Ligand SMILES: NC(=O)C1=CN([C@@H]2O[C@H](COP(=O)(O)OP(=O)(O)OC[C@H]3O[C@@H](n4cnc5c(N)ncnc54)[C@H](OP(=O)(O)O)[C@@H]3O)[C@@H](O)[C@H]2O)C=CC1
Ligand SMILES: CC(=O)C(=O)O
């Protein structure tokens with residue numbers, strides 16, 4: 001067993017199995033405490049909530065509680081390994097919610113025989129949560145599932161692999177292209193993968209200025225072109241009229257490669273064929289489409305990002321979902337709409353251009369980090385993400401009319417200790 005494999009397994013196993021625990025927020029030492037926490041006292045909030053469901057926000061943890069729900073059908077880039085095997089990732093999302101945004105979460109892994117069974121299961125439990133983060137559900141089922149749940153629930157439902165990934169990718173891409181002296185509206189983009197993350201990323205890049213005719217998307221069968229008759233409606237949106245059929249054809253002269261597909265699918269020959277100062281986001285986890293060291297060796301001019309924490313430029317939805325939910329929960333938004341997503345893109349993009357705090361340098365054991373090819377996007381440990389993204393998202397929710405509460409008086413948030421206000 002390799003050292004890194006053993007370290008990862010030990011981390012998950014010791015000192016107790018798993019990565020999350022539940023803590024008490026009220027005293028429970030005395031008979032009086034118990035008579036308040038449980039019978040008879042607990043009946044009072046029950047009556048209040050039955051009288052007015054909004055009281056659940058006052059007397060339970062609902063307002064700061066997100067369900068992380070998966071069917072395990074697209075676990076990272078590992079594939080369809082089922083609900084139980086997805087649990088370490090879902091617990092991991094809970095760790096990130098708590099660590100970076102002070103949000104409590106519980107993971108729920110659903111063994112559903114069909115998308116409708118999954119939708120019905122989630123819809124039946126939705127009311128008791130502040131929000132629902134769908135995770136690692138494969139395309140195309142994820143699109144139908146998310147849409148149905150958004151329509152049926154009056155709390156935010158957000159498929160992280162689609163929108164979290166797209167927001168972070170768009171922010172990183174705008175910065176990377178700026179550093180490369182290029183712009184999104186003229187960039188030639190190759191997207192390897194045509195699933196949940198890829199479709200959402202390309203849609204958001206188009207909203208940010210990319211031209212659909214400049215995007216070549218590929219799935220396992222190659223280039224998605226107008227002559228194909230096997231495309232679902234989501235892939236068909238990106239079909240282009242082209243003679244290109246393979247990654248080798250498509251990558252020739254491309255400015256940008258976005259990988260949301262599988263490990264090791266990009267070769268040195270591919271990256272060699274890209275335009276000057278290529279932007280390569282090899283975002284498959286845990287092993288990217290191309291090893292960053294091979295990419296740099298082959299193309300010293302590359303601006304390179306991966307989804308991993310152990311290389312510079314981590315383009316990963318961890319930079320999005322904790323803070324987006326924070327802002328959405330704090331204004332009690334009924335949904336996470338396009339305005340909120342775009343606000344998050346700009347908050348994240350702009351933060352990368354500011355000086356990096358000492359605490360980040362220490363966490364990454366770096367003497368300096370500054371906006372440039374090796375730092376296109378902030379790191380997850382940057383506490384300013386909480387302040388900037390949550391504020392931007394909350395404001396956008398208020399401005400776009402989906403907030404049920406005003407902009408929070410305790411904002412901006414300096415740390416996770418501030419999330420419940422004064
Ligand atoms: N860095 C980040 O923040 C994130 C990274 N990801 C990564 O993106 C990848 C996809 O995740 P997700 O979209 O949720 O999964 P999906 O199952 O929805 O999509 C996977 C896509 O990858 C394509 N694909 C797989 N193997 C190949 C191949 N050999 N050649 C071309 N295309 C291939 C599939 O093609 P086909 O349609 O033909 O089956 C499909 O379109 C994962 O590796 C995941 O780790 C996802 C979310 C966030
Ligand atoms: C990061 C993430 O959500 C994924 O790779 O699926």
Ligand SMILES: [Mg+2]
Pocket residue numbers: 076135136160161
């Ligand atoms: Mg995921």
